[in-house]
Amino acid sequence: MRVTKPLVDETQRxxxxxxxxxxxxxxxxxxxxxxxxxxxxxxxTIRIRENDEQQAAMFDPEAGPPEHCPTCGGMVYMPCHLCYIRGLKSRAIPLRRAS
Ligand SMILES: [Zn+2]
Known part of the structure; x- marks a missing residue:
């Protein structure tokens, strides 16, 4: 997947x-x-794109306190990062898997 500025920030956080x-x-x-x-x-280093600002808002560390995510059940900063990432993955073109 494309590594965006919010992902970099979240990794560092x-x-x-x-x-x-x-x-x-x-x-x-x-x-x-x-x-x-x-x-x-x-x-x-990544190239920051304009639409990353919208994504950045989803990783705002000031958004707390953690809440109980209704989707995955985890204690997370809303909107839920995990469900957000899962959403990104679900929209990605699936790779053929060796089985
Ligand atoms: Zn969740």
Missing amino acids: LWATGQWSQRQISRYLGICRATVRLIILGKY
């Missing part, structure tokens, strides 16, 4: 809490571990 491993962040946000590591090291 989660890492800064000290409660997430790179692997957990990778799985949670759906970006590869190499990218997570680059972001953490501050070596990942």
Whole structure:
């Protein structure tokens, strides 16, 4: 998936809490571990697009306190990041999987 500014910000925020491993962040946000590591090291640069402002609003750290997400049931900052990411994934073109 395309790594957007909000995803970069969220990766850095989660890492800064000290409660997430790179692997957990990778799985949670759906970006590869190499990218997570680059972001953490501050070596990942992206081109910010205009429509990212709308997405950025969904990752506003001032939006708290955490609420109980009615969709996934987790305690999250609303709107729910996990359900947002899942939504992005569900709209992505599915890759053919080896089975
Ligand atoms: Zn949710």
